[in-house]
Amino acid sequence: MPITTMPTGLTELEKVDEIIESHYWEESALIGILQDVQREFNYLPRPLLKHIAQRLDIPLNRIYSVATFYRAFTLKPRGKYTISACLGTACHVRGGKRVVEELERRLGIKAPDTTNDLKYSLQAVNCLGACALGPVVVVNGEYHAQITPKKVSGILKQYQ
Amino acid sequence: MRQVNNVAAFQSWQDELMKSRNPNARIIIISSGTCGIANGSKFIIEALTEQIRKHNLDSQVSLRVTGCLSFCQIEPLIEIQPESILYTGVKPEDVPEIMEQTIKNKKIIERLLYIDPVTGKKVTYADEIPFYNKQSRIISGDNLKIDPTKIEDYISIGGYSALAKALSTMKPEAIIDMIKKSGLRGRGGGGFPAGVKWESCHKAHGDLKYVICNADEGDPGAYANRGLLEGNPHSVLEGMIIGAYAIGSNIGYIYIRDEYPLAVELFENAIKQAEECGLLGRNILGSGFNFVMNINRGGGAFVCGESSALMASLEGKIGEPRAKYIHMVERGLYDRPSCLNNVETWANIPLILNKDVDWFTKIGTGDVTNNPWGGSKGTKIFSLVGKVNNTGLVEVPMGITLREIVYGIGGGIRGNKRFKAVQTGGPSGGCIPDKLLDLQVDYDRLTEAGSMMGSGGMIVMDEYGCMVDVACYFLNFLREESCGKCVPCREGIERMWEILNDICEGRGQKGNIELLMELSEMVKDSALCQLGATAPNPVLTTLKYFYDEYEAHIKEEKCPAGVCKALIHYTIDEVSCKGCGACVKSCPGEAISGEKKKPHKIDQERCIKCGVCIDTCKFESVKIIPGRHPSVKKELVNV
Numbered sequence: 001m002p003i004t005t006m007p008t009g010l011t012e013l014e015k016v017d018e019i020i021e022s023h024y025w026e027e028s029a030l031i032g033i034l035q036d037v038q039r040e041f042n043y044l045p046r047p048l049l050k051h052i053a054q055r056l057d058i059p060l061n062r063i064y065s066v067a068t069f070y071r072a073f074t075l076k077p078r079g080k081y082t083i084s085a086c087l088g089t090a091c092h093v094r095g096g097k098r099v100v101e102e103l104e105r106r107l108g109i110k111a112p113d114t115t116n117d118l119k120y121s122l123q124a125v126n127c128l129g130a131c132a133l134g135p136v137v138v139v140n141g142e143y144h145a146q147i148t149p150k151k152v153s154g155i156l157k158q159y160q
Numbered sequence: 161m162r163q164v165n166n167v168a169a170f171q172s173w174q175d176e177l178m179k180s181r182n183p184n185a186r187i188i189i190i191s192s193g194t195c196g197i198a199n200g201s202k203f204i205i206e207a208l209t210e211q212i213r214k215h216n217l218d219s220q221v222s223l224r225v226t227g228c229l230s231f232c233q234i235e236p237l238i239e240i241q242p243e244s245i246l247y248t249g250v251k252p253e254d255v256p257e258i259m260e261q262t263i264k265n266k267k268i269i270e271r272l273l274y275i276d277p278v279t280g281k282k283v284t285y286a287d288e289i290p291f292y293n294k295q296s297r298i299i300s301g302d303n304l305k306i307d308p309t310k311i312e313d314y315i316s317i318g319g320y321s322a323l324a325k326a327l328s329t330m331k332p333e334a335i336i337d338m339i340k341k342s343g344l345r346g347r348g349g350g351g352f353p354a355g356v357k358w359e360s361c362h363k364a365h366g367d368l369k370y371v372i373c374n375a376d377e378g379d380p381g382a383y384a385n386r387g388l389l390e391g392n393p394h395s396v397l398e399g400m401i402i403g404a405y406a407i408g409s410n411i412g413y414i415y416i417r418d419e420y421p422l423a424v425e426l427f428e429n430a431i432k433q434a435e436e437c438g439l440l441g442r443n444i445l446g447s448g449f450n451f452v453m454n455i456n457r458g459g460g461a462f463v464c465g466e467s468s469a470l471m472a473s474l475e476g477k478i479g480e481p482r483a484k485y486i487h488m489v490e491r492g493l494y495d496r497p498s499c500l501n502n503v504e505t506w507a508n509i510p511l512i513l514n515k516d517v518d519w520f521t522k523i524g525t526g527d528v529t530n531n532p533w534g535g536s537k538g539t540k541i542f543s544l545v546g547k548v549n550n551t552g553l554v555e556v557p558m559g560i561t562l563r564e565i566v567y568g569i570g571g572g573i574r575g576n577k578r579f580k581a582v583q584t585g586g587p588s589g590g591c592i593p594d595k596l597l598d599l600q601v602d603y604d605r606l607t608e609a610g611s612m613m614g615s616g617g618m619i620v621m622d623e624y625g626c627m628v629d630v631a632c633y634f635l636n637f638l639r640e641e642s643c644g645k646c647v648p649c650r651e652g653i654e655r656m657w658e659i660l661n662d663i664c665e666g667r668g669q670k671g672n673i674e675l676l677m678e679l680s681e682m683v684k685d686s687a688l689c690q691l692g693a694t695a696p697n698p699v700l701t702t703l704k705y706f707y708d709e710y711e712a713h714i715k716e717e718k719c720p721a722g723v724c725k726a727l728i729h730y731t732i733d734e735v736s737c738k739g740c741g742a743c744v745k746s747c748p749g750e751a752i753s754g755e756k757k758k759p760h761k762i763d764q765e766r767c768i769k770c771g772v773c774i775d776t777c778k779f780e781s782v783k784i785i786p787g788r789h790p791s792v793k794k795e796l797v798n799v
Contacts, residue, residue: 030476031459035418069478069643070459072418089381089583089619090545092633098771105748105770126462126637128419129383130195131543131617132232132551141421143198150746150775 079114079121081159084138088127091134102149166446167328177316189239193228193390199235207255227308227391230553246286247272277549277571291550303391311433314394322513327447335406343528343537348502349614351603353532361489364497369409372500375416378462379586382617384541385503389423393430399506418457462641480645481689524558536602546620563597577622585614587634588694590701610701626723627706632660634698649692652683666726668714722784725769729789734759737781743773764789
């Protein structure tokens, strides 16, 4: 990934420095730093991980181990729309699996993956804590309640 | 916001705020937790604000945006006080009518009322609804009374008075003694007596101690902690400050799931406000006691709900548990004494201090006078979800029966289906069958039944729930979430899942059940942490109570509940099918054919059993039949 200037006028590395700074350069805040970096860049680009390793003076493999252990992190670019289909127990017993299968079929990918045009990322998540509304599908933070396979195409149409 | 430097100043502020609460005031309460927002509460708030301005009612009507009001299924809901009129499923278009009819002319709008699924009757007032009036909402009930973004609201209902009392009149030992006598046990599921934990941590040697709140509610199907954090974050914070004072800690952490962004936001706000008021930070209320709070967001690992893994994660490491030869209360976070409790446990603390031990021990089962393990006291919040009529968060006294929860509060099973099982305790728990419906719900009874309290998920399943599929679901969950540190969990669960998956996909063999049992015992005895050790519970309980279903899958090659795709087939009922063609159009596999107005047929080899036709058919003509279709060979079944 080339190092480019962001709309804010900061380079990407400067932005990362700003994030590290907000966590007081604490090694123990690594998870928080990675969360903020991912929020900013949509995924964890390798050059930025290297930069964090240098700044915090910790080996890259430690960052890699954290970034691959936790489900929240992704090392691959994500699509414009991140679709999280809930497969918590409550959603599962109300047919959440069929919803995921329908999403997979319509998008032509298997969760977790991203479509080639970088438009949609699909992930099946374990519980979003909206169990009474199940099955739940969340697209970029917007909740859609009581989804059936039939409603899937309608939801995808909203995010073009 | 006022700054208070001593207890007297706090109390006079609190008195003022309490007096400012008028029980007869006209207030429109709107529930706007995650479920409310998901159902469009923000638009209703906009509409209400606009209407109040339009009608010049600013001085007569106020709006209160609260957190979760527990009845998530009928959101967005509005409660109009002082009468407590409850409107459900409100849309922004309804708001002008609510203003005109109910607020101005005091008329009830019939179509917005809640309809009781049991009696079919409309109910006007919130306290007449069985879902609410059969609960004991001693903790979650406050959510209705406050706006979670305002510390003044919390103080005006008596908030932080327990802290003031503790700091000004109680010694740390006295607080610990009180919590011990109350019999409060950890609400995260393990049920360890909180007072005993506090005492050990208080006595542990160390210059620096930590108190930690576990808000990594990873159990799928449970969201009680989210409800509390979104509805009343200050109650959790107050509990933690009191706990820190009792233990002798000056630094606290809360570890919140990243999946709960609203809870994180509201808790951050609560910390900021408490600091500004002088209820958190240096020299709290002039007592000389200092305490700071930090928020850490979780990374989405289920295992981080385990105490030692959570602490590793707080240190910025991967969340792997460690063996607990030395308890966390002696060497926990950064190898220092650490006291970790669940959100709900912390929220109980102010209540016990305010209301006293006798009041608290009257609720619940057993006798805890001399033994904190002797019973289960207080209430527990469950998330009652699944195939039950009323879904939402329910707070019930310990010792209530499952029947009262499912049928009394939950209003029975949806669509008049038959109750089959209730799953409690998440992936570490088990499925409890109908013959145990009169089981008293407390820590010890649930454990005896092979399940556990867990963090409070209660997933109700009807006759269309397959128990083998549920066991397979949990093992799949656990296999993905196993941190991989110890072999029994990493490999044992994987093998158990493979067997279960084979059974569900029609490849079950003789001897599978015995092997599952053997593996279960092995994992139970040898896994490093409790997550691994309890992992076989879903398998063991389903084997214990639903052995027939396993046999049906393996011997008869049938899924009696109609869930496991390899062991069922779809057909169209020739009598009721009107030949409308809706299913033909919707079928993604082009497996349905037939002439107009004549019964349609399913091509079994093309059918992928996606269920779209069932959703589409208006005449309920598509049926699921257990067992493979006779025309389809075993190897050719679409899974």
